[in-house]
Amino acid sequence: MRQTKTGILLANLGTPDAPTPGAVKRYLRQFLSDKRVVDTPRILWWPLLRGVILPIRSPRVAKLYQSVWMEEGSPLMVYSRRQQRALAERLPDVPVALGMSYGSPSLASAVDELLANDVDHIVVLPLYPQYSCSTVAAVWDELGRLLAKNRRVPGVTLIRDYADDSAYIQALANSVRASFAVHGEPDLLLLSYHGIPQRYANEGDDYPQRCRDTTRELVSALGLPPEKVMMTFQSRFGREPWRTPYTDETLKMLGEKGVKHIQVICPGFAADCLETLEEIAVQNREFFLEAGGEKYEYIPALNDSVDHIAMMDDITRPYR
Structure with a gap:
């Protein structure tokens, strides 16, 4: 053969x-x-x-x-x-x-x-x-x-x-635990995924479900209670409705509601890029702190770990 x-x-x-x-x-x-x-x-x-x-x-x-x-x-x-x-x-x-x-x-x-x-x-x-x-x-x-x-x-x-591969979930969990060890466990862990137009999901794209699958498995691996985790969507473009909740609006809301310490991870990005290093690590940090938050850390992508x-x-x- x-x-x-x-x-x-x-x-x-x-x-x-x-x-x-x-x-x-x-x-x-x-x-x-x-x-x-x-x-x-x-x-x-x-x-x-x-x-x-x-x-x-x-x-x-x-x-x-x-x-x-x-x-x-x-x-x-x-x-x-x-x-x-x-x-x-x-x-x-x-x-x-x-x-x-x-x-x-x-x-x-x-x-x-x-x-x-x-x-x-x-x-x-x-x-x-x-x-x-x-x-x-x-x-x-x-x-x-x-x-x-x-x-x-x-x-x-x-x-x-x-999305729910065990080695991928374990790598994410190890990354989150390492961040918690350095910065302390936050009031809330925010999982921010890149958004898609809601219409795409309505027409059959199962991306939102796959994001939920990752979130479910990661929360289980970390052993966090549901109230300490949120899932949001970032990087919307254009005028039509995109998948909600939106990351930027959620962070503003959380700061206004008195949440003091947040850590954010972007499980949909295999490598850090403009959307994580500038939009999440800089812009959204400012939104949260200006709304009343006190501590904000971005957990890097898995990159070449x-x-x-x-x-x-x-x-x-x-x-x-």
Whole structure:
């Protein structure tokens, strides 16, 4: 029997190449042109995107990126590369490539890299713990487009998500416990997930349920009473209703109600990025403190922690 050679493709959203208006504009144009992300009819959306949103939003977002940019580059790219290298070191006989849905390195470059290594089976691990049509499905769509051009198509295993995977939950729990050990146990642990339009959920996207699954398992692993945990959604965009409760409005409300100490973790982000390091760690901290809160800590994403890399090994092992 012919021996199958398997490679792993780590997929994430992507990031601008530089914290400049031009680079951010190029990135946002590609991101916001994907129908999986914004499904407004093109004839209506593109004039608004190109004539209003990109010119106004790009300089503003570039300034935010400048505030979190690391010496080696964008935080998402820095941590994603560290994840790729760490997993490759752990699995020396398995090629590991990194591809982004938007920007570079692209999913196309990742597939080419694996095929150049004579891989005939690709295990795709989208680093979105909770499935959504706007993230995981976008990876699947692009892979289909890429492989449609090939005469020889490798076997492909897509790991749909890992919202309640035991190794993932344990890694999150260890991270929370470490934060509690340093800062003390807070009055409330807030789990903030990236939002989606409520309409997507109404039309069948099971993302909210997968977020609830993660929350349930993490609370159980930590042994926290229900009243000490809340689940919210962040990063809404546009005018239509998104999944509630909203993180920013919840933090303002909690501060006003007299909650003094909060810690926030974002279980839907496998790597720290603009949405965690600026929106959660800075903006939302200010909302809480200005509303009357006294202590606020952001618990970092799992990034390239030992637990996280071990989880990637564990979750891909059955398919290698």
